[in-house]
Amino acid sequence: MNCRGVIRELSEYLNGDLDRATLSDLEVHLARCEDCRLVVDTTRKTIEIFCKAEPVPLPEDVRGRLHKALFQRINGKPS
């Protein structure tokens, strides 16, 4: 496998969805290609950063409008 092949299989590799033969080819390439290792590592980090980021609290005005409108509508009142 070459560098293009690694990019093509990157998502499936990170998802853990590669078949054994392709996985082996890819890991042989990674062992000798620092650039591809960096791309794999930073792409994995990208996903982790987005997954781990805690959402900030809703701005008070947004939260106030949401709760007021939601529960008024649940009670059958126009919001």
Added chain:
Amino acid sequence: MLACAKSCANLLFGPVLAFAGTKPMRPVAATDPKPLPSTIVRDDEGALVQAAKSGDLAAFEELVNRYERRIFRLTMHITQNREDAEDATQDAFLKSFKNLEGFEGGSRFYTWLVRIAVNEALMRLRKRRPNVVSLDEPIEAEEDLIPKQIKDWGPTPEQRFANSELNSILSNAISELEPAYRTVFLLRDTEQLSTEETAKMLGISEAAVKSRLLRARLKLRQKLGRVLERSATA
């Protein structure tokens, strides 16, 4: 938590109000209550959903408190418009409440809520910008996929940025993605839906989901890389 939600209801809720449906309901908050310190999925979700199904509005409000941040962030990322995101969030919670009877519990309530919220957000995105926003995949050559900046990022962003600053960096990166890539990334990676679920929700093939996910990940990697490499060398 359920017990807490129920006991808090006495403090938060005013007089009993008539519900639009036929089932008698417990008192409902008509004004903004204090947020409960809960934003993530926990083991008691099933108990809260069961209680909400049987008419416990305090339990439903606890579900709203728990997931409002994530649902608003999701609808904001999809629509890129605050007013649309607010409306989509409100309608998603309202529809989930009205359809609770039909919720079988085969999936997590949060996953079900995400599906509703995504539909609400996509509907508004298409309505607001029908001629600008296409969920069709942009035509790009395979050459465009090949990373051009290949450097180590140094310390993790969590060590370098406050939560609000990091959220701002991530929001900017997401906003620069084409809608076709943005939605797939949000559903697959941040909301952890399966390829099959994502394909069904967006009305595209599973192969398209995989292709878009790869491109979205590589583009976001490149965008984050610009910020992280710069701050690492600053």
